[in-house]
Amino acid sequence: MAKYSMVVDLDLCQGCRACTEACKIENNTGSGIFWMHVFRFEEGEYPETKMSFLPRPCQHCDNAPCVKVCPVGARFKREDGLVLTDFDRCIGCRYCELACPYGVNYFTWQSPEKSHYQDVVDWEDDDLALVTGGLVPPYKNPDLDLKYGEEQRYTAGGNHAKGVIEKCTFCVQRVEKGMNPACVETCPVNALIFGDTDSPDSPISHYLRVRQPWRLLEEAGTHPRVMYVGGKPPNPSLKEIERPKAEV
Amino acid sequence: MAVATQTSGSLLPQGVGRITRTWRLFFLGMILIAGFGLYAYLREVSSGMIVTNMRDTGTMGGAPWGLYVVMVEYFIGVSFAGIVIAAVSRVFRIRELQPISRIAELLTVGSLMVGLLAVLIDLGHPIRGVVNMLLYARPQSPFFGTFMLVAMGVLPASLVYLYLGARQDAAVVAEQPSRLQRLHRLWAAGYSDTEAERLRHRKVMFWLSVGIVPLIVVALSTEGLVFGIQVGRPGWFGSLQGPDFLVLAAASGLANLLVLTAIVRRLLGNTDRIGPSVFKWLGRFLLVAAAAALYFMIVELITLMYATPEHERLLADELIRGSYAWIFWVSIALMAAGLVLLLVQAGTRRWQIGPLVLASVLISTAALAERYLTVIPSQTHATLLPYEPGSYFPNWIEFAVVAGLFALGALLIGLFIKAFPILPLTDDEEVIADA
Amino acid sequence: MRRTITVTLVVAGLALMVIGMLAAAPWGAESVADGDPTFTGAPILFVLGIGSVIGAALLYELLPDRFE
Numbered sequence: 001m002a003k004y005s006m007v008v009d010l011d012l013c014q015g016c017r018a019c020t021e022a023c024k025i026e027n028n029t030g031s032g033i034f035w036m037h038v039f040r041f042e043e044g045e046y047p048e049t050k051m052s053f054l055p056r057p058c059q060h061c062d063n064a065p066c067v068k069v070c071p072v073g074a075r076f077k078r079e080d081g082l083v084l085t086d087f088d089r090c091i092g093c094r095y096c097e098l099a100c101p102y103g104v105n106y107f108t109w110q111s112p113e114k115s116h117y118q119d120v121v122d123w124e125d126d127d128l129a130l131v132t133g134g135l136v137p138p139y140k141n142p143d144l145d146l147k148y149g150e151e152q153r154y155t156a157g158g159n160h161a162k163g164v165i166e167k168c169t170f171c172v173q174r175v176e177k178g179m180n181p182a183c184v185e186t187c188p189v190n191a192l193i194f195g196d197t198d199s200p201d202s203p204i205s206h207y208l209r210v211r212q213p214w215r216l217l218e219e220a221g222t223h224p225r226v227m228y229v230g231g232k233p234p235n236p237s238l239k240e241i242e243r244p245k246a247e248v
Numbered sequence: 249m250a251v252a253t254q255t256s257g258s259l260l261p262q263g264v265g266r267i268t269r270t271w272r273l274f275f276l277g278m279i280l281i282a283g284f285g286l287y288a289y290l291r292e293v294s295s296g297m298i299v300t301n302m303r304d305t306g307t308m309g310g311a312p313w314g315l316y317v318v319m320v321e322y323f324i325g326v327s328f329a330g331i332v333i334a335a336v337s338r339v340f341r342i343r344e345l346q347p348i349s350r351i352a353e354l355l356t357v358g359s360l361m362v363g364l365l366a367v368l369i370d371l372g373h374p375i376r377g378v379v380n381m382l383l384y385a386r387p388q389s390p391f392f393g394t395f396m397l398v399a400m401g402v403l404p405a406s407l408v409y410l411y412l413g414a415r416q417d418a419a420v421v422a423e424q425p426s427r428l429q430r431l432h433r434l435w436a437a438g439y440s441d442t443e444a445e446r447l448r449h450r451k452v453m454f455w456l457s458v459g460i461v462p463l464i465v466v467a468l469s470t471e472g473l474v475f476g477i478q479v480g481r482p483g484w485f486g487s488l489q490g491p492d493f494l495v496l497a498a499a500s501g502l503a504n505l506l507v508l509t510a511i512v513r514r515l516l517g518n519t520d521r522i523g524p525s526v527f528k529w530l531g532r533f534l535l536v537a538a539a540a541a542l543y544f545m546i547v548e549l550i551t552l553m554y555a556t557p558e559h560e561r562l563l564a565d566e567l568i569r570g571s572y573a574w575i576f577w578v579s580i581a582l583m584a585a586g587l588v589l590l591l592v593q594a595g596t597r598r599w600q601i602g603p604l605v606l607a608s609v610l611i612s613t614a615a616l617a618e619r620y621l622t623v624i625p626s627q628t629h630a631t632l633l634p635y636e637p638g639s640y641f642p643n644w645i646e647f648a649v650v651a652g653l654f655a656l657g658a659l660l661i662g663l664f665i666k667a668f669p670i671l672p673l674t675d676d677e678e679v680i681a682d683a
Numbered sequence: 684m685r686r687t688i689t690v691t692l693v694v695a696g697l698a699l700m701v702i703g704m705l706a707a708a709p710w711g712a713e714s715v716a717d718g719d720p721t722f723t724g725a726p727i728l729f730v731l732g733i734g735s736v737i738g739a740a741l742l743y744e745l746l747p748d749r750f751e
């Protein structure tokens with residue numbers, strides 16, 4: 001059985017947030033929702049400041065607190081390491097969101113149609129219709145409506161219904177076809193590496209043989225499957241700058 | 249509604265069945281407030297929880313658990329004291345507290361009902377919540393305690409306790425012809441006060457009393473665990489959350505019980521049935537509970553301040569000086585003021601209803617604020633990753649829904665008082681004599 | 684008779700609660716992916732168990748005299 005992991009090379013990441021964009025397009029997430037968020041940090045006082053970046057997907061923890069607290073087993077861990085949410089089972093209690101130390105969960109506060117940047121773009125606009133050919137969002141990646149995994153549960157993509165929780169799925173719909181997650185595929189500098197750590201020949205295994213990885217908030221005991229190389233763990237002296245402004 | 253209007257010449261005791269103008273106004277007012285709450289909730293159902301001020305933690309910098317969860321904790325906490333007082337006074341034969349046993353049970357049942365309703369209101373999918381809990385509930389999740397133990401265990405047990413405890417009285421009032429006679433007959437369920445029946449009744453009440461206290465302690469401790477097991481939330485993680493929950497629950501529950509008792513006494517024309525000794529007992533209990541609660545609040549504060557983890561210190565800063573400071577200091581001040589009021593009365597050995605009620609209101613408000621401070625700041629200000637600090641304050645929708653919940657609780661209690669004698673008619677004191 | 688009914692209900696209720704609890708928690712599950720109750724609806728057993736114990740108290744008091 002494959003065991004999927006992701007390595008984030010902070011020495012390569014340039015903070016461009018292309019991954020954030022790719023994720024939103026692939027998974028149709030709503031306004032204000034960032035399954036893949038890239039922190040942009042500033043350290044020190046001007047003019048002695050330094051910038052650093054830290055991409056933050058769901059860590060797909062092996063000892064996931066979110067899975068433990070879910071009252072109905074909607075949040076579950078797959079054999080291959082993915083931590084997924086069954087949006088058909090989730091009762092919307094948001095307990096997983098608070099149990100997660102990484103802040104990667106997003107609740108669907110409103111219906112999908114409304115959260116698709118409805119207030120930002122007037123989709124009925126005539127000029128826009130020339131470009132879209134009259135196609136009115138919500139655009140849906142059809143792969144997101146399929147069941148995945150041995151368990152055959154509805155787990156892929158975002159924005160299916162109001163009142164459930166969602167988060168990064170490692171693009172389960174792509175992984176099951178043997179493809180990389182959208183963020184990994186898009187990163188222009190290959191700072192994200194995805195693959196099967198159980199197979200010694202996979203690129204990620206090669207990577208991990210030469211670089212010593214560390215994990216985010218190791219002390220929380222969550223055993224994340226996302227590993228970082230280079231850079232250094234965040235600390236409270238870092239100031240987050242350029243936080244995404246979008247609202248739900 | 250099962251409440252009869254004026255039945256002239258009705259002999260029912262304690263104003264049962266007599267709906268005066270004031271009562272009508274009270275019911276109307278409560279229905280209006282509850283209706284407004286329902287309207288706010290329906291808006292939430294149709295447009296999603298976006299209409300509240302709750303938002304995601306992390307990049308959105310909000311609190312996914314807002315005022316509703318605070319109220320769940322508060323109401324379920326309030327329910328704690330009632331049944332425990334009733335059961336303890338039965339088992340240990342505390343005569344002075346017998347007259348208020350039904351008030352206490354009623355408070356438990358009422359606050360449990362609105363508390364559990366608040367749980368459902370807080371869910372993104374309330375109906376699915378009920379169904380999926382029955383199909384897939386996981387005992388490993390602390391919510392099992394709320395859904396299974398509190399909703400399916402403590403609430404039905406309390407209802408049965410209230411029902412059986414009042415059965416003898418039901419048989420008495422069922423003999424009076426009135427519009428409520430059918431209800432009373434149903435309640436009495438053929439009770440005819442034979443020796444055997446009385447014996448059985450006492451036995452059942454004894455065993456129920458013995459069984460219900462551990463049940464409620466275990467079930468309510470899980471409410472504290474909901475927060476206590478969260479490694480990822482500075483300010484929540486800790487083994488004291490369970491006991492902490494119970495102590496604050498006892499304080500707020502006793503305070504509410506005291507206020508309700510004073511109101512009932514007023515309603516029944518300052519009856520002697522609820523004499524000074526009742527208030528003396530309640531006052532003493534409240535004194536102990538409030539002192540313990542204040543002690544917990546201060547210990548927690550000191551631990552937070554001295555804690556080495558950076559995040560815990562930042563959280564403490566936020567509480568003491570930051571955006572939550574006013575709630576924090578007000579809650580400590582109210583709790584301390586309530587305590588002082590009680591201490592003065594304890595010192596002079598003169599327990600007076602007015603000051604007692606005032607102290608109760610202060611303590612209950614402090615407990616509510618304390619619940620708020622347990623639930624909210626850890627979400628907006630204690631993220632382990634360096635997200636920008638967030639903010640949360642409930643908006644009118646949430647306030648309206650919560651006001652509706654209070655009104656619903658008051659309505660339930662009011663309806664009961666008008667449908668059934670609130671003070672025991674028969675003496676229940678030898679409950680354990682034969683058990 | 685009354686006693687037998689009550690005791691049976693209490694014992695059955697406690698048993699149901701234990702079974703329901705064990706079946707609801709996926710103890711001994713082969714894989715991490717197997718987080719669901721052993722069978723769907725196992726928590727209902729737990730609820731029925733609670734109901735049975737509480738019901739026992741009700742029945743003990745309410746059963747008419749001929750059940751003595």
Ligand code: SF4
Nearest residue numbers: 058059060061066100
């Ligand atoms: S990062 Fe958070 S949501 Fe993802 S698996 Fe870990 S605890 Fe769960």
Ligand code: SF4
Nearest residue numbers: 070090091093094096
């Ligand atoms: S929000 Fe959904 S997935 Fe998360 S804990 Fe609640 S039911 Fe489980």
